[in-house]
Amino acid sequence: MLILASGSPRRRELLQLITPDFEVAPSEIDERAVSAPTPRALVAALAEAKARAAAARPGDVVLGCDTVVDLDGRVLGKPADRAGAEAMLRAYSGRWHYVHTGVCALKDGLAHGFVETSKVFFAPLEEDEIAAYAATGEPYDKAGAYAIQGGAARFVTRVEGCYFNVMGLPVSSLYQLLRRLDALG
Numbered sequence: 001m002l003i004l005a006s007g008s009p010r011r012r013e014l015l016q017l018i019t020p021d022f023e024v025a026p027s028e029i030d031e032r033a034v035s036a037p038t039p040r041a042l043v044a045a046l047a048e049a050k051a052r053a054a055a056a057r058p059g060d061v062v063l064g065c066d067t068v069v070d071l072d073g074r075v076l077g078k079p080a081d082r083a084g085a086e087a088m089l090r091a092y093s094g095r096w097h098y099v100h101t102g103v104c105a106l107k108d109g110l111a112h113g114f115v116e117t118s119k120v121f122f123a124p125l126e127e128d129e130i131a132a133y134a135a136t137g138e139p140y141d142k143a144g145a146y147a148i149q150g151g152a153a154r155f156v157t158r159v160e161g162c163y164f165n166v167m168g169l170p171v172s173s174l175y176q177l178l179r180r181l182d183a184l185g
């Protein structure tokens with residue numbers, strides 16, 4: 001069985017685009033206990049830690065994932081509060097940033113993983129737009145304080161790379177990996 005070790009409703013929806021045959025078993029890890037030299041190495045390590053923390057039976061393939069925004073090498077995860085969310089949105093105004101998602105598929109104790117990177121450009125934002133978006137509450141459970149599939153769609157003028165990767169799961173690359181691991185039923 002394919003197990004999605006994630007509590008994210010977005011990831012569940014996106015995995016449905018690949019296969020209906022999976023179970024969801026969110027794994028709780030202390031993300032602050034994991035460190036890495038680069039944002040890409042960090043999402044890879046967190047994805048593997050989430051996959052290894054989930055309960056699995058022999059033959060299962062367990063999927064762990066982690067998404068962060070990378071602004072000039074600085075990792076932006078979920079904002080702590082409204083001021084934090086507004087500061088992140090202000091920082092994206094009129095420029096590119098990267099979004100990295102680490103994916104780890106664990107099969108018989110062996111980790112098969114990759115990191116996918118997309119580039120996102122935000123239009124120049126004014127203070128009233130930033131405040132209004134933060135006030136919707138949408139940024140708080142999102143890496144980097146925005147949802148490209150939600151209200152932040154208004155701000156994103158360009159995406160280079162996989163759109164779904166920005167939402168939390170690089171659908172096409174993951175499909176290829178799951179096919180290779182014979183995990184698609």
Ligand SMILES: Cc1cn([C@H]2C[C@H](O)[C@@H](COP(=O)(O)OP(=O)(O)OP(=O)(O)O)O2)c(=O)[nH]c1=O
Nearest residue numbers: 006007008066067142143146147148166167168
């Ligand atoms: C940038 C961005 C992130 N996100 C979401 C996807 C993820 O749910 C979340 C990234 O946080 P993560 O810590 O990667 O994941 P999570 O805590 O939501 O779920 P789990 O650890 O159980 O797998 O941000 C969007 O939905 N849209 C976006 O545009």
